[in-house]
Amino acid sequence: MATKVLQSGLKLSGIAPNILLSHVENTVPFLFGGEIKPNGKDQEYLAKLIHYKKNLKQLHHIDLAEYFYLCLAAHWATAGTFVPTDVDNQIREGLWLHPQAKRFMKKMAQKTIDSWGWDYTLVTNRKSYNNETGHVLSTHEGTWLSVAIGAYCALDTNSLMDEATMVKEAILGEIKKEEELLIQLRKNKDHINFLRTCALMAHNFGDLDRVMDQWGMDTESDFYQDIYKLGHKLNKNYSPILVYAGQVNKEFLAQENHRHMSMRQPKCLRRSKDFLIPVGPFMDDWGKFLGLTKKLSLDEKGEVVGAFFEGYKRQDRAYGYVRAFAGMMANLPQGLKTLEREIPFDMLEEMKKSGFIEKSHQTKADFEKMYKEKLEAFVCPLTGMKF
Numbered sequence: 001m002a003t004k005v006l007q008s009g010l011k012l013s014g015i016a017p018n019i020l021l022s023h024v025e026n027t028v029p030f031l032f033g034g035e036i037k038p039n040g041k042d043q044e045y046l047a048k049l050i051h052y053k054k055n056l057k058q059l060h061h062i063d064l065a066e067y068f069y070l071c072l073a074a075h076w077a078t079a080g081t082f083v084p085t086d087v088d089n090q091i092r093e094g095l096w097l098h099p100q101a102k103r104f105m106k107k108m109a110q111k112t113i114d115s116w117g118w119d120y121t122l123v124t125n126r127k128s129y130n131n132e133t134g135h136v137l138s139t140h141e142g143t144w145l146s147v148a149i150g151a152y153c154a155l156d157t158n159s160l161m162d163e164a165t166m167v168k169e170a171i172l173g174e175i176k177k178e179e180e181l182l183i184q185l186r187k188n189k190d191h192i193n194f195l196r197t198c199a200l201m202a203h204n205f206g207d208l209d210r211v212m213d214q215w216g217m218d219t220e221s222d223f224y225q226d227i228y229k230l231g232h233k234l235n236k237n238y239s240p241i242l243v244y245a246g247q248v249n250k251e252f253l254a255q256e257n258h259r260h261m262s263m264r265q266p267k268c269l270r271r272s273k274d275f276l277i278p279v280g281p282f283m284d285d286w287g288k289f290l291g292l293t294k295k296l297s298l299d300e301k302g303e304v305v306g307a308f309f310e311g312y313k314r315q316d317r318a319y320g321y322v323r324a325f326a327g328m329m330a331n332l333p334q335g336l337k338t339l340e341r342e343i344p345f346d347m348l349e350e351m352k353k354s355g356f357i358e359k360s361h362q363t364k365a366d367f368e369k370m371y372k373e374k375l376e377a378f379v380c381p382l383t384g385m386k387f
Contacts, residue, residue, distance in 0.1 A: 007060040010067060010100070014090050017059040017070055021052060024074045027083040028123065030272050042119040045073035064100045065107040071095070072115055072147070079143050080124025080276055082264045091147050092211050096154035105154065109163040112151045113170055116144055125276040125286070126257075128196035130184055137181055137197055141174060142204030146211045148174075152223075153215040168223060171208075175227060175238070178204065182241045186387060191372040194387070195248065196279040199257045202249035205231045205242075240383040247380045252371070255318045256280030262311035262321075268300040280320030281371075284364040287327025301328070302342025309347065312356050319359070323367060326360035 004012045015023075025032055031046060038047040052059055052070070062070065071087040078084045095101065096108070120140040121127070127138045148171050155164035178201050185194040209229060217224045226237055231246030257280050269275040272295055278286050290296065290304060305328065308321040315321075332338040336357070340348060351357055362370075375387045 006062065008063055010062065010064055012067065014094060015087065017052070017062065017067060018056055020070065020074050020085065020087065021049065021056070021059075023085050024049060024077055025053065027078050027081045027085070027270055028273075029270060031077060031123070035272060036122050038122075040119070042117055043122070045069075045076055045115070045118055046122070048073050049077055063104065064095065064098055065104040065111070068095050068104070068108045069111050072111065075143060076115065076118055076120055076140060077123050079140055080120065080126050080138065082260060082269065082277070088146070092150040093214060096150055101154070102158055105158060105160060106163055109151050109155055109160070109167060112148055113166060115147070116170055116174065122273055123276070125273075125278045126200070128181075128185075128193045128200055128279065130181055130188075130193070131190070132184070132188065135177075135181055135184075137178065137200050139200060139203050141178065141200070142207035145171060145174060145204055146207040149208055149211045149217075149227075150215060153217060171227065175230065179238055179242060182245050183239060186241065189387075191375055191387070192282055192368060195253060195371060195375065196282065198245040198249040199253040199279055201242070201245050202231050202254070203257065205229075205246075234383070240385060244380045244383050244385040247382055248375065248378065251378060252374060253280070255315055256320045258315065260311065262307045262314060265310075266300065266303040266307050268296055269304065271295060281318065281323055282368070283320045283324040284327040284367070287324035287329075288331045289327075290324070291328035291331030298339060299342050301332075302339045304328075305336075305339055306343055306347055309351050309354075309356055312354075319367070322356060322359045323364070325356070326362070326364070329360065 004016050006012070006017075030036060032050060032053050036046060038044065038050065048069070059070075068091065071085075071091050074085045075087050075091060096105070101108070118140075120138060121136060124138050124140060127136050129136055148167055152164055152167045152171065155161075155167060178197075182194065182197055182201065185197055208227065212224065212228055217228075219225075219228075226235070230238060230242045231249070232243065234240055234243055260277055263269065263277060274289060274293070274295075277283070290301065296304070305325060308325045311321040312318070329335045343351075379386055
């Protein structure tokens, strides 16, 4: 890969800053179109992207710490979209191994800790909630954990133990937050948010595990033993609910929350933050919004339906696309007839012959009741726990 040298003297083998911004604009154009108005310190990273988009020449003068911040901001802005920026390995490992990294490592560590508190709610719909406390969880916490453990490994390797300890404590704090959310949702008998949280937790701890492996952490160290495979193995430091949640995800949700490749095709869905996909399979309300919105033409809604069907064919054991389709059809004047002219004839005929449309006839209430009953009946094979 060719090395790029900025006017500041920073040498980069990864993506150039201006190209990175163009990728962000491609997947979240609404960020630069005025739909989002960043406000406050916890949304400053979004304001940073908007600022650089208006002042591209300033990108020639950034140092490694600022480039790291730019990559973090770009990934936070797009991690909940259909096409996240491809800087994962840069922020998890690559930039920590940069020849200039030692000089900037303390600043990068502080920015990593700061990013734990960034407000991502404007740029993702993949969220679960504790309606009593207002606690929100998303896949962004997994993105953060993956960066934080990379930071810890780099700091530990370079004997920056004060900073490593700060990052370690933040990681442990995030794990405790997710544990407490699961415990509270189970106590509240909030089935749907508990299920959403299981899917998100499995993603988040999976990200953590992958980067621990990537850095080759000492498997005998106390810290490794404390945080590795939390959704898979019982750990004396945590409630068995983490393993229970991992098994719930495996049983009911793993097939639902993948990369949604089919949904990359209808670029109209990138137009607004309100179009971002939620946690599957609970997508009725998302489909309802897509059916009602004036921001999409009938032709575009037809394209979205085609993407639902393509996604269903790829993941025929998943219900999310069926539920989104059901929500959309229930909120169009004549249901599917409203869009028949907007969908290719052969696709329409295939849809009618498949189980896709028939499955969509189940009401949202009955669908969610089915999942609640399945969760109530499930006994975790590793812990013996029930909901």
